[in-house]
Amino acid sequence: MDMRKNAFLSMRKIKMVCSVLTTLLVLALFLTSTQIKELNVKSKALFINAPESIIYETKEIEDKGLTQLTRMHHKHFLLKNVLEKLNKTNNVNTYRGPTLSKNVMHHKNHRNKSKISEKNLNKESEALEKIIFDFVKKNSSIIYTTVILISSRVNHTERRNLIRESWGSSSFWSTNEKYLIVFVVGIVTAKKTVKKMLEEAKVTKDILYLNVAEDFYLLAEKVIIGLTWTKNNLKFRSILKGDDDTFMNIDNIIKFIKLNHVKNGYFGNKITGAQVIRTGRYMVTKEDWNRDYYYPYCSGGGFLLTNSSVFKMIPTFDLQKIFRIDDAFIGEVAFQAGITVHGVNGFYMFNFGCEFRKDIMVSHPSSDLGCNSFLLKRHLIDNKKIPRDVKLESIKCYRNVSDC
Numbered sequence: 001m002d003m004r005k006n007a008f009l010s011m012r013k014i015k016m017v018c019s020v021l022t023t024l025l026v027l028a029l030f031l032t033s034t035q036i037k038e039l040n041v042k043s044k045a046l047f048i049n050a051p052e053s054i055i056y057e058t059k060e061i062e063d064k065g066l067t068q069l070t071r072m073h074h075k076h077f078l079l080k081n082v083l084e085k086l087n088k089t090n091n092v093n094t095y096r097g098p099t100l101s102k103n104v105m106h107h108k109n110h111r112n113k114s115k116i117s118e119k120n121l122n123k124e125s126e127a128l129e130k131i132i133f134d135f136v137k138k139n140s141s142i143i144y145t146t147v148i149l150i151s152s153r154v155n156h157t158e159r160r161n162l163i164r165e166s167w168g169s170s171s172f173w174s175t176n177e178k179y180l181i182v183f184v185v186g187i188v189t190a191k192k193t194v195k196k197m198l199e200e201a202k203v204t205k206d207i208l209y210l211n212v213a214e215d216f217y218l219l220a221e222k223v224i225i226g227l228t229w230t231k232n233n234l235k236f237r238s239i240l241k242g243d244d245d246t247f248m249n250i251d252n253i254i255k256f257i258k259l260n261h262v263k264n265g266y267f268g269n270k271i272t273g274a275q276v277i278r279t280g281r282y283m284v285t286k287e288d289w290n291r292d293y294y295y296p297y298c299s300g301g302g303f304l305l306t307n308s309s310v311f312k313m314i315p316t317f318d319l320q321k322i323f324r325i326d327d328a329f330i331g332e333v334a335f336q337a338g339i340t341v342h343g344v345n346g347f348y349m350f351n352f353g354c355e356f357r358k359d360i361m362v363s364h365p366s367s368d369l370g371c372n373s374f375l376l377k378r379h380l381i382d383n384k385k386i387p388r389d390v391k392l393e394s395i396k397c398y399r400n401v402s403d404c
Contacts (some may be wrong), residue, residue, distance in 0.1 A: 268298030270343025297331020
C-alpha cells in the first residue's frame with residue numbers, strides 16, 4: 001500500500017515538474033519572439049513631432065484583410081513597450097523614432113519631446129485600434145496630391161457606386177496628378193449588411209471599416225480615425241474630407257491645391273459666429289461646450305486640410321473628448337492648433353438646386369444620379385471633352401430653378 005502511495009506521489013511530482021518546465025519554455029519562446037519583433041519595430045514608421053517641412057516617409061501596410069488589424073495593433077503596442085524599456089534602462093525619456101531624417105532624430109531636449117511623443121503615440125494608437133479592416137489599395141512610394149476621405153454608412157452601397165462611376169472615376173478628369181478616394185464606414189449589427197459590405201470592399205479596395213457605431217453624433221470620430229490612418233499610411237500634400245452625398249470636381253480641386261501657398265491650410269465653406277444649439281438634433285450641452293458660439297469652422301460636407309495642418313491637428317485630437325457636431329469639432333481643434341480657417345469659393349454646401357458653377361470643387365447635396373451626371377457633363381462640355389449639348393447648356397439648375 002505504501003509503495004503504491006509513494007509511486008502515486010512520485011508521479012504527481014513528475015507531472016508538476018513537467019508542467020512548470022513547459023510553462024517556462026513557452027514563456028521563454030514568447031519573450032524571445034517579442035525581443036526579435038521589438039528590434040524590427042525600430043525601422044517602422046510612426047511620425048511623432050516631426051518638422052512640418054518634411055514630406056513624411058511611410059511604410060506601406062500589406063492589404064491582407066482582417067489580419068491587418070492584428071499587425072497594426074501589435075506594431076503600436078510594441079512601440080509603446082520600446083518606449084517604456086528605454087525609459088527604464090537609460091533613465092531618460094528618449095525615443096528615437098523611425099529613420100526618416102537625421103534632423104528628425106537628433107534633438108537637444110530629449111526628455112520633453114519624448115514625453116510628448118509617447119502621449120501622441122498613445123492617442124494615435126487608440127485611433128488606429130478602431131480600424132477593423134483596411135482593404136484600401138494604396139501606394140506608399142508616391143506623394144498623393146490629395147487623399148479624399150468620404151464619410152459613408154455601411155448600407156450606402158448605391159451612393160458609393162454612384163461616386164465610383166461618376167466623379168470618382170479618373171477617366172472623366174484631365175489631371176495627371178495622383179489622388180486617392182477612401183470610404184470610411186462604421187459598424188452595424190446586421191450580419192447580412194456587413195457581409196455585403198465586406199464583399200464590396202474586397203472588390204473595390206477603397207473602404208476603411210471602423211469599430212465606430214453608425215451614428216450621426218459619432219461622425220467626428222470617423223474623421224479623426226480617417227486623418228490618423230492617412231498620416232500613418234500615405235504621403236500626401238492634402239486631405240479632402242467629404243460626405244457620400246456630395247459631387248466633387250477633381251480637376252478644380254487639384255488646380256486649387258497646386259496654386260495654394262498657405263502652409264497651414266484649412267479651406268472650405270467658412271462659418272463664423274455659429275450659435276451653439278441646446279435642443280434638438282444639433283444639441284450640445286454646456287458640459288460639452290460652455291461657450292455660446294463656436295470657433296470658425298468649415299461645413300463638414302467638404303473641407304480641405306494641407307499636410308502641415310493634418311500633422312499639427314492630430315496631436316490635439318482626443319477620442320475621449322469629442323462632441324457631437326463634427327464640423328464644429330474640427331474647427332475647435334484647428335483653433336487649438338493655431339490654424340486659421342479660410343473661406344474659399346468652390347465649396348457650395350447648400351446647393352439644393354444642383355446649380356452648375358464653373359469653379360465647383362465640392363457641391364452638396366448631390367446623392368442622386370441625375371444631379372451628379374448634370375454637374376459632370378456640364379464640366380466635360382466646358383472643357384471640350386464631350387460634344388456640346390445646347391439644351392443641357394441652357395439649364396442652370398438640374399432641380400427646381402427657384403432653389404438656385
